[in-house]
Amino acid sequence: MGGRGSSFGVEIIAAVSPYGSQDAEIQELNVAGMTPMDRGSRFTNAEKTLDYLERKKLQETREQVQVLDDYGYVTRAFQGDEHSCAVDDKTQQYARGKIVTHNHPSEYGGTFSDADISFLSLGMKELRASAKEGTYSIKAKKNANPHGLMKAYLRSAPRMQDAMREIALEMARKKYTSKKAYEKANRKAQLEVIHNWYQRNVKRYGFEYNFYPREDA
Known part of the structure; x- marks a missing residue:
């Protein structure tokens, strides 16, 4: 723990993440056609299940992926590592028209990575990323163009990276009570660049983007 006045150098977050999810450990969880079995009840409402x-x-300290049907049943579930979670080929085919939710376990999880939005090409109805600060959501409309969105993101990535680098330098000059406080504040400030990009751009590619903050965050 650093005392007040400590600084922690410059930590720059990548706007474009490595596509390493295929190497994650895949562990199929308890699905059995139901919603979470340890709950001891059956939800028939996707909103309640989510x-x-x-x-x-x-x-959780590792990423998990769950696929829900229209009735709120968890029909596929996988567990990965700290930074990514892979799914099998059968699940990729099955995801069309479904709700897919996964978590970002960091202290400040942040919005979707480019690896996340690449999965929109599977044709899912909604992709969600839950984090300690809240839940991020991208919903596909009838005119959704996931490939167009991905191309636009990659075109914008260098500019976003430059903006994030400037933020990192600015954050490194500030004082923090601890390393944990610095890491959370720095990550939040940089990932806000990507969050703002989604807010400005996804609509033109046939998607709806929302963030639902946690009341107790």
């Missing part, structure tokens, strides 16, 4: 799952994953 609320339960995303609250439960707040303390």
Whole structure:
């Protein structure tokens, strides 16, 4: 723990992440056609299931992916490592028209990476990323163009990276009570660049983007 006045150098977050999720450990979880079995009940409402799952994953240190059907049943589930989670080929085919939720376990999880939005090409109805600060959501409309969105993101990535680098330098000059406080503040400030990009751009590619903050965050 650093005392007040400590600084921690410059930590720059990449706007474009490495596509390493295929190397993550895949562990199929308890799905059995139901919503989470340790709950002891069957939800038949996707919103209730999502609320339960995303609250439960707040303390997880590894990424998990769950696929829900229209009735709120978890029909596919996988567990990965700290930074990524892969799914099998069958699940990729099955994801069309479904709700897919996963978590970002960092102290400040942040919005979707480019690796996340690349999965929109599977044709899912909604992609969600739950984090300690809240849940990020991208919903596909009838005119959704996931490939167009991905290309636009990659074109913008160098500019976003430059903006994030400037933020990192500015954050490194500030004082923090601890390294943990610095890492959270720095990550939040940099990832806000990507969050703002989604807010400005996804609509033109047939998607709806939202962030639902946690009331107790």
